[in-house]
Structure formats: C-alpha cells, structure tokens
Amino acid sequence: AQSVTQLDSQVPVFEEAPVELRCNYSSSVSVYLFWYVQYPNQGLQLLLKYLSGSTLVESINGFEAEFNKSQTSFHLRKPSVHISDTAEYFCAVSGTGRRALTFGSGTRLQVQP
Amino acid sequence: DADVTQTPRNRITKTGKRIMLECSQTKGHDRMYWYRQDPGLGLRLIYYSFDVKDINKGEISDGYSVSRQAQAKFSLSLESAIPNQTALYFCATSDSTVYGYTFGSGTRLTVV
Numbered sequence: 001a002q003s004v005t006q007l008d009s010q011v012p013v014f015e016e017a018p019v020e021l022r023c024n025y026s027s028s029v030s031v032y033l034f035w036y037v038q039y040p041n042q043g044l045q046l047l048l049k050y051l052s053g054s055t056l057v058e059s060i061n062g063f064e065a066e067f068n069k070s071q072t073s074f075h076l077r078k079p080s081v082h083i084s085d086t087a088e089y090f091c092a093v094s095g096t097g098r099r100a101l102t103f104g105s106g107t108r109l110q111v112q113p
Numbered sequence: 114d115a116d117v118t119q120t121p122r123n124r125i126t127k128t129g130k131r132i133m134l135e136c137s138q139t140k141g142h143d144r145m146y147w148y149r150q151d152p153g154l155g156l157r158l159i160y161y162s163f164d165v166k167d168i169n170k171g172e173i174s175d176g177y178s179v180s181r182q183a184q185a186k187f188s189l190s191l192e193s194a195i196p197n198q199t200a201l202y203f204c205a206t207s208d209s210t211v212y213g214y215t216f217g218s219g220t221r222l223t224v225v
Contacts, residue, residue: 004155006155009153032210032211034213036213042218042219043117043203043216043217043218043219044156044203044205044214044216045216046213046214049213051211090155090156094210094211099161099163099169099210100146100158100161100171100210101158101210101213101214102158103148103155103156103157104155105153105154105155106153106155
C-alpha cells in the first residue's frame with residue numbers, strides 16, 4: 001500500500017518570505033512523486049514531478065521540490081512567495097506498477113501582504 | 114474547449130435520488146479516473162478505467178457506479194444519493210501515471 005502525509009493543513013506566510021510545504025510518503029516499491037496546485041474554484045494543475053534522476057526538480061514559477069529517499073520526503077519550497085501563490089497544494093505518489101495516484105490531504109498556503 | 118469537461122458544474126439533489134456526473138475528454142488518453150475531494154481529506158479515488166473494458170474500484174467505491182461509454186467518456190452515478198456524498202468531484206485523465214493527470218474543473222454536488 002502507499003500513502004501520503006501532509007503534516008500542515010494551513011501555512012500562513014508574508015509576501016516575499018520563503019516557504020516550505022512538507023510531504024512524506026510510504027510505499028513498498030519505487031515511487032513517482034508529484035505536487036499539484038489548486039487555485040480557488042479551479043481543478044488541480046500539475047506543478048512538478050519526480051520520476052528519476054536528479055533529486056531536485058523545479059517548476060516554471062519558482063517552486064522546487066527535493067526527493068529524499070532516506071527520509072521518504074518530497075518537500076516543496078519557494079524562496080520568495082507572491083500573493084498569487086495563494087492556493088491549496090497537494091502532494092501525490094504513485095508506486096511503480098501502481099495504477100492510480102494517491103493524494104495527501106492538502107496544504108492551504110495563505111500569502112499575506 | 115477544455116481538455117477535460119465535467120457536467121454539471123454544480124448540482125443540488127435530494128436524498129434518495131439517482132444522479133449522474135459526466136466527464137468527457139479530448140486528450141485521447143486511455144486512462145480516466147473519478148476522485149472526490151473533501152475538506153481535510155484531500156482527494157480519494159472512487160473508480161478508474163484504463164480502457165472501455167477495464168473498470169476498477171478505488172478506495173471508496175461503495176454507493177457509486179461508473180460507465181465508460183467510449184474512450185472519451187466516463188460517467189459516475191450515485192444510485193441513491195445520501196448527504197455524506199456531498200463533495201467536490203473531479204474527473205481526470207492520463208496517458209500513464211508517469212505523466213501525471215489532467216483534471217476537469219470539478220462538479221460540486223450537494224445532497225440535501
């Protein structure tokens with residue numbers, strides 16, 4: 001079985017401050033890892049993913065995530081957030097051979113001016 | 114037009130009624146999924162289908178059924194709606210889990 005834990009349900013942060021959204025997973029097989037973002041009243045959009053190779057992956061809007069196999073983590077970071085980053089962020093995992101993604105409970109990022 | 118279209122966008126229905134949520138996609142993907150989103154619980158898998166003849170239950174399939182009418186269409190039915198099925202429902206498609214999903218905009222269902 002596979003599971004995802006997002007420990008923080010809400011993360012308030014001031015504009016231009018750094019942020020880290022935490023994600024831990026468990027799986028008995030090798031994994032693919034994803035971060036999705038959901039803006040208010042919208043569906044989910046793929047932000048970034050780790051499949052193999054370099055453990056640090058980046059998105060086009062300044063987010064990055066690092067795969068840490070020993071700590072079974074895939075934390076999402078941004079060095080300086082904007083008001084427009086206010087959204088809910090979901091971590092998801094798929095073990096190789098698994099047929100569907102398993103999602104975490106989500107973290108609501110609230111960027112304040 | 115959106116790659117993944119869900120209808121209706123919003124629906125209020127009464128307990129005991131049968132309701133169908135529809136999903137169609139123009140991505141040409143074989144794989145389609147239905148998830149429900151509840152506050153604090155994230156997204157949970159209801160059903161998924163890898164082709165018209167391959168339909169599988171997810172972790173919370175009780176009370177739901179699905180129909181894969183064509184490669185592009187995947188419908189979710191609530192045979193007898195109950196209030197705890199009030200949620201935001203998402204359809205998604207993919208070529209492969211490796212590439213991630215494309216999501217629809219969701220259907221907000223309220224059962225009163």
